[in-house]
Amino acid sequence: MQATIKMFGKLTEITSASSVMIDDVKDTDEVISILQQRYPGLMQLQYIIAVDKEIIHNNTILTDHSIIALLPPYSGG
Amino acid sequence: MQATIKMFGKLTEITSASSVMIDDVKDTDEVISILQQRYPGLMQLQYIIAVDKEIIHNNTILTDHSIIALLPPYSGG
Amino acid sequence: MNYMHSNKNIFIQGAISPEHIADSIAKHQSKYDIGAHGIFLGQVRGDNIGERKVAAIQYSSYEDMAMGKIGVVRETIFAKYPLICMHIYHSLGIVKSGEICLFVFTSSAHRKPAIEACEEMVELIKKEIPIWGKEIFEDDTHQWKKNK
Amino acid sequence: MNYMHSNKNIFIQGAISPEHIADSIAKHQSKYDIGAHGIFLGQVRGDNIGERKVAAIQYSSYEDMAMGKIGVVRETIFAKYPLICMHIYHSLGIVKSGEICLFVFTSSAHRKPAIEACEEMVELIKKEIPIWGKEIFEDDTHQWKKNK
Numbered sequence: 001m002q003a004t005i006k007m008f009g010k011l012t013e014i015t016s017a018s019s020v021m022i023d024d025v026k027d028t029d030e031v032i033s034i035l036q037q038r039y040p041g042l043m044q045l046q047y048i049i050a051v052d053k054e055i056i057h058n059n060t061i062l063t064d065h066s067i068i069a070l071l072p073p074y075s076g077g
Numbered sequence: 078m079q080a081t082i083k084m085f086g087k088l089t090e091i092t093s094a095s096s097v098m099i100d101d102v103k104d105t106d107e108v109i110s111i112l113q114q115r116y117p118g119l120m121q122l123q124y125i126i127a128v129d130k131e132i133i134h135n136n137t138i139l140t141d142h143s144i145i146a147l148l149p150p151y152s153g154g
Numbered sequence: 155m156n157y158m159h160s161n162k163n164i165f166i167q168g169a170i171s172p173e174h175i176a177d178s179i180a181k182h183q184s185k186y187d188i189g190a191h192g193i194f195l196g197q198v199r200g201d202n203i204g205e206r207k208v209a210a211i212q213y214s215s216y217e218d219m220a221m222g223k224i225g226v227v228r229e230t231i232f233a234k235y236p237l238i239c240m241h242i243y244h245s246l247g248i249v250k251s252g253e254i255c256l257f258v259f260t261s262s263a264h265r266k267p268a269i270e271a272c273e274e275m276v277e278l279i280k281k282e283i284p285i286w287g288k289e290i291f292e293d294d295t296h297q298w299k300k301n302k
Numbered sequence: 303m304n305y306m307h308s309n310k311n312i313f314i315q316g317a318i319s320p321e322h323i324a325d326s327i328a329k330h331q332s333k334y335d336i337g338a339h340g341i342f343l344g345q346v347r348g349d350n351i352g353e354r355k356v357a358a359i360q361y362s363s364y365e366d367m368a369m370g371k372i373g374v375v376r377e378t379i380f381a382k383y384p385l386i387c388m389h390i391y392h393s394l395g396i397v398k399s400g401e402i403c404l405f406v407f408t409s410s411a412h413r414k415p416a417i418e419a420c421e422e423m424v425e426l427i428k429k430e431i432p433i434w435g436k437e438i439f440e441d442d443t444h445q446w447k448k449n450k
Binding site for chain 3: 085130149154
Binding site: 077 | 344361362363364366367370392403404424427428429430431432433434435436446447448449
């Protein structure tokens with residue numbers, strides 16, 4: 001499975017990009033593990049994970065076209 | 078003492094005037110008594126009394142230039 | 155302090171226009187310590203009462219007394235909330251259905267004081283300020299408004 | 303019902319102008335069942351943080367997700383309060399200090415629902431909607447805004 005991971009807020013400074021591609025991943029735990037290797041700064045930062053625009057609380061199996069997003073604490077308003 | 082009594086809201090319909098003069102009165106009880114004789118409709122209506130822009134709760138002695146006002150329930154906003 | 159204790163006139167002849175509200179907002183854009191505004195607007199409803207429909211409300215006030223009471227109420231609110239400013243406008247005379255008769259505008263650094271002060275000020279205006287509304291029906295009859 | 307469940311775009315590029323707010327108010331003057339409007343405005347503060355002063359906030363959002371969440375939050379509020387209507391606007395991109403970045407506008411027949419729904423909606427927007435603010439200082443450095 002190829003996954004697209006959207007990055008927001010302060011996280012975009014770690015990845016220097018608003019989205020990141022990863023090949024051959026099956027679930028969100030694997031995605032985070034690979035991202036942490038690629039961008040060690042990620043481990044210092046607070047975020048939640050959304051898959052297909054829904055916030056997940058546990059490891060989630062990815063399907064084709066799953067859109068993963070890493071969301072730091074909201075600060076709208 | 079001559080007293081000027083300002084009328085507001087629905088009370089102006091009873092007196093057909095926005096203010097009423099009464100001669101030779103010494104306190105607010107006397108004012109109300111005279112007004113009730115002059116305008117019997119007043120007895121059906123709810124109001125509070127202000128003397129010199131302060132609401133009074135008891136009979137109040139009038140001084141020269143006292144301004145009495147009869148205030149029906151407020152309905153601003 | 156001078157400003158907040160001022161008994162300036164809150165009354166406007168006729169309806170309060172959306173442009174008046176926009177101007178008030180625009181005037182606060184040079185105050186960099188403000189982070190939140192609370193606004194309440196009262197609008198005249200075209201209520202149906204029996205067979206009759208409200209066309210307008212005609213407002214009157216004991217203005218001398220109202221001015222003093224507004225001063226007292228402003229002090230109460232400024233003592234209770236960390237407000238940066240507060241403005242209050244109420245119509246006198248005829249305000250047609252759909253038009254605005256009351257504009258309460260509070261500003262603070264953070265949202266809670268502006269929101270809470272605005273709400274409390276609306277209650278105090280209805281309760282403490284000698285203003286009366288006469289509902290004028292489309293058939294030219296009328297009745298005196300009662301606040302809930 | 304169609305209207306209240308609509309996921310229409312809440313986002314505006316740049317600041318929300320006082321004229322936009324006046325236009326929104328004016329559009330409600332033909333709704334004779336409205337008696338009260340609650341409005342909340344968020345304004346960018348020119349905070350001093352250490353030696354630096356905030357010149358602007360740059361807002362970004364996960365727009366696809368935000369649109370869906372706003373729909374859910376709107377339904378929650380409409381289910382809880384007897385509102386006639388509710389409008390929400392949030393800025394994206396640069397909003398300078400003193401300018402308005404958030405506009406929440408609720409309307410009801412009587413005052414309580416408009417006031418309470420407005421307050422609750424502001425809280426829900428800050429908590430539930432994926433929006434981020436980047437505080438840009440006058441010296442061109444920045445920090446990511448944290449909501450209290």
